[in-house]
Amino acid sequence: MKTISTAKSHGGIQGVYAHHSTACACEMTFAVFLPPRSGAKPLPVLWYLSGLTCTHQNVMDKGEYRRLAAELGMIIVCPDTSPRGQTVPDEPDNWQFGCGAGFYLDATQAPFSANYRMYTYLTEELPALIASEFPVDMDRQGIFGHSMGGHGALTLALKNAGRFRSCSAFAPIVHPSTAHWSTDAFTKYLGEDQAAWRIYDAVSLIEDGKRFPEFLVDQGSADSFLDNGLQPWLLETACKDAGIPLTLNMREGYDHSYHFISTFMDDHLNWHAQRLAV
Amino acid sequence: MKTISTAKSHGGIQGVYAHHSTACACEMTFAVFLPPRSGAKPLPVLWYLSGLTCTHQNVMDKGEYRRLAAELGMIIVCPDTSPRGQTVPDEPDNWQFGCGAGFYLDATQAPFSANYRMYTYLTEELPALIASEFPVDMDRQGIFGHSMGGHGALTLALKNAGRFRSCSAFAPIVHPSTAHWSTDAFTKYLGEDQAAWRIYDAVSLIEDGKRFPEFLVDQGSADSFLDNGLQPWLLETACKDAGIPLTLNMREGYDHSYHFISTFMDDHLNWHAQRLAV
Numbered sequence: 001m002k003t004i005s006t007a008k009s010h011g012g013i014q015g016v017y018a019h020h021s022t023a024c025a026c027e028m029t030f031a032v033f034l035p036p037r038s039g040a041k042p043l044p045v046l047w048y049l050s051g052l053t054c055t056h057q058n059v060m061d062k063g064e065y066r067r068l069a070a071e072l073g074m075i076i077v078c079p080d081t082s083p084r085g086q087t088v089p090d091e092p093d094n095w096q097f098g099c100g101a102g103f104y105l106d107a108t109q110a111p112f113s114a115n116y117r118m119y120t121y122l123t124e125e126l127p128a129l130i131a132s133e134f135p136v137d138m139d140r141q142g143i144f145g146h147s148m149g150g151h152g153a154l155t156l157a158l159k160n161a162g163r164f165r166s167c168s169a170f171a172p173i174v175h176p177s178t179a180h181w182s183t184d185a186f187t188k189y190l191g192e193d194q195a196a197w198r199i200y201d202a203v204s205l206i207e208d209g210k211r212f213p214e215f216l217v218d219q220g221s222a223d224s225f226l227d228n229g230l231q232p233w234l235l236e237t238a239c240k241d242a243g244i245p246l247t248l249n250m251r252e253g254y255d256h257s258y259h260f261i262s263t264f265m266d267d268h269l270n271w272h273a274q275r276l277a278v
Numbered sequence: 279m280k281t282i283s284t285a286k287s288h289g290g291i292q293g294v295y296a297h298h299s300t301a302c303a304c305e306m307t308f309a310v311f312l313p314p315r316s317g318a319k320p321l322p323v324l325w326y327l328s329g330l331t332c333t334h335q336n337v338m339d340k341g342e343y344r345r346l347a348a349e350l351g352m353i354i355v356c357p358d359t360s361p362r363g364q365t366v367p368d369e370p371d372n373w374q375f376g377c378g379a380g381f382y383l384d385a386t387q388a389p390f391s392a393n394y395r396m397y398t399y400l401t402e403e404l405p406a407l408i409a410s411e412f413p414v415d416m417d418r419q420g421i422f423g424h425s426m427g428g429h430g431a432l433t434l435a436l437k438n439a440g441r442f443r444s445c446s447a448f449a450p451i452v453h454p455s456t457a458h459w460s461t462d463a464f465t466k467y468l469g470e471d472q473a474a475w476r477i478y479d480a481v482s483l484i485e486d487g488k489r490f491p492e493f494l495v496d497q498g499s500a501d502s503f504l505d506n507g508l509q510p511w512l513l514e515t516a517c518k519d520a521g522i523p524l525t526l527n528m529r530e531g532y533d534h535s536y537h538f539i540s541t542f543m544d545d546h547l548n549w550h551a552q553r554l555a556v
Contacts, residue, residue, distance in 0.1 A: 008500070009537035064342050066540070222286070259287035262344070 001133055004029065010070040011036040014060065019129060023121040024083035025114055030126065031056040031078040032134060035070040042137035044276040045075040045130065046269070047122075049145030049152035052181075053100045056080050059146070062258035068266050072273045075136055079126060081148065083115040097185040103176065104152030105200040107189035116189055119200070122152070123160060142166035142272040146261055147225075150217070151176055154202035154235075158210040166275035168216035168268045170261045171223055174235035175203040181229045206238040214245040216271050218264045220254030279411055282307065288348040289314040292338065297407060301399040302361035303392055308404065309334040309356040310412060313348040322418035322554040323353040323408065324547070325400075327434075329425030330459075331378045334358050337424070340536035346544050350551045353414055357404060359426065361393040375463040381454065382430030383478040385467035394467055397478070400430070401438060420444035420550040424539055425503075428495070429454055432480035432513075436488040444553035446494035446546045448539045449501055452513035453481040459507045484516040492523040494549050496542045498532030 004016040012035040021028040035043065046069075048059055056078045059065070069076050082088075082102030089111045090098035107116035131138050143164050145153035150172020157167035176182035177197045190196045198204035219232045226232075232248055239246040254260040272278075282294040290313040299306040313321065324347075326337055334356045337343070347354050360366075360380030367389045368376035385394035409416050421442050423431035428450020435445035454460035455475045464475050476482035497510045504510075510526055517524040532538040550556075 007533055007535055007537040008498075008531040008541075010541045014537055061339050064345065067342070067544075220286075253286040255285055257285055259285040259292055263286075263288045266345075
């Protein structure tokens with residue numbers, strides 16, 4: 001792991017780091033906020049997964065998470081959203097596929113299967129690196145994210161319920177198998193057989209029996225992607241049918257941007273802190 | 279005035295607007311945060327001036343001012359740092375002069391004097407527009423800023439003590455007449471006669487008899503510009519000699535970035551709120 005930058009922020013350290021990823025076969029960058037520490041006790045860790053077009057940096061610049069994370073004593077890890085680099089196949093003009101749009105899955109289709117393995121990266125490789133390099137208590141992990149990253153948070157939590165104690169999302173893509181902005185990417189990453197898509201789709205995972213203790217979702221009412229891509233009511237129905245408690249807050253007048261995320265960041269951090277016994 | 283964008287944020291509205299500036303002879307962009315309002319009462323207004331290379335957007339993205347400004351009920355206005363556009367003379371490779379480096383003065387030297395009139399823009403034209411377009415109480419104005427914008431805040435306050443009730447700065451350039459990173463710009467904007475520079479230099483203004491009730495300054499100890507450009511001890515000496523109360527907080531380990539600014543943003547907002555009788 002190499003350090004790209006560090007800066008003191010809200011009493012802690014906001015760092016940006018890079019390493020060669022075996023899972024993604026390229027260099028990967030990520031951000032870690034380390035809150036101020038009063039002792040040697042390891043700290044809980046909260047994973048934030050970002051949305052389409054983002055890198056680790058968008059939430060670092062605009063998420064407004066450091067003040068309260070410093071106060072609560074939580075480490076915040078912000079990975080990138082896809083593999084990147086000259087050797088990584090991409091469609092530069094397509095913001096819904098390729099670089100910036102990894103969808104937190106392991107691609108099975110050539111040529112994307114060589115690099116687009118964000119699921120393995122986030123469930124195996126990066127946690128091992130974080131555990132070795134930072135003072136984290138890996139028994140106290142939570143996960144949240146925005147939009148495509150909300151999809152990532154929900155699906156990683158459902159598939160790894162033993163790893164995460166808490167999961168929340170801002171305006172998540174809850175059913176990417178049917179949303180118009182993800183079906184093209186799923187076809188290219190996973191092939192045309194939609195049965196193979198279900199293990200990377202929160203609503204399908206719940207329908208197929210995966211469970212998680214509870215979810216928190218915030219959704220802006222003025223989000224331009226609400227009706228044609230996000231459709232949180234699909235998650236609401238799936239959770240209700242499965243008996244999974246879901247707190248779904250519709251936020252009047254908020255859009256899909258970091259203005260929405262930063263407004264409700266404190267609520268989500270406090271939600272995770274309670275469940276991570278901070 | 280035309281609206282570039284608006285988004286609900288922390289219960290208020292973060293807007294970006296543009297208008298044709300007569301003072302600067304070009305289109306100018308600025309940001310305004312309007313907190314949630316419970317009645318028709320006009321609100322105090324706090325002006326934030328940004329540093330070299332910035333536009334209105336840097337602090338909007340990274341300043342983390344909206345949560346507390348919403349709570350306190352303060353309007354935050356964030357102007358650009360210079361005129362811009364194809365007709366504005368510039369040195370694109372020089373980050374310390376031209377576009378992004380207006381130094382909040384009225385240039386007297388051709389060809390810069392046609393556009394680089396940020397002092398008139400900020401003391402006459404933009405306040406009039408803000409007063410006409412937003413529910414502001416112009417009897418309750420404060421000003422703050424960062425680096426070159428801290429210079430702007432200090433000099434505007436000293437020259438317009440009747441307009442502003444409060445003034446603070448993050449890592450301000452307190453004596454641009456002597457700092458290596460501003461003498462070239464001052465020469466080009468104002469000419470070689472350094473006597474003409476003194477009305478745009480906080481330390482010189484105080485030496486020449488200008489007064490303000492009190493200042494708050496925060497400065498990071500790990501700021502790479504501390505010794506060769508910022509030198510807050512020059513302001514400390516000038517304030518001491520003039521009997522101006524100065525709270526100068528040296529912040530251990532903080533650099534010159536928005537990580538430093540956002541960390542101490544709440545302190546500054548509360549300082550202004552107290553003095554603006556919020």
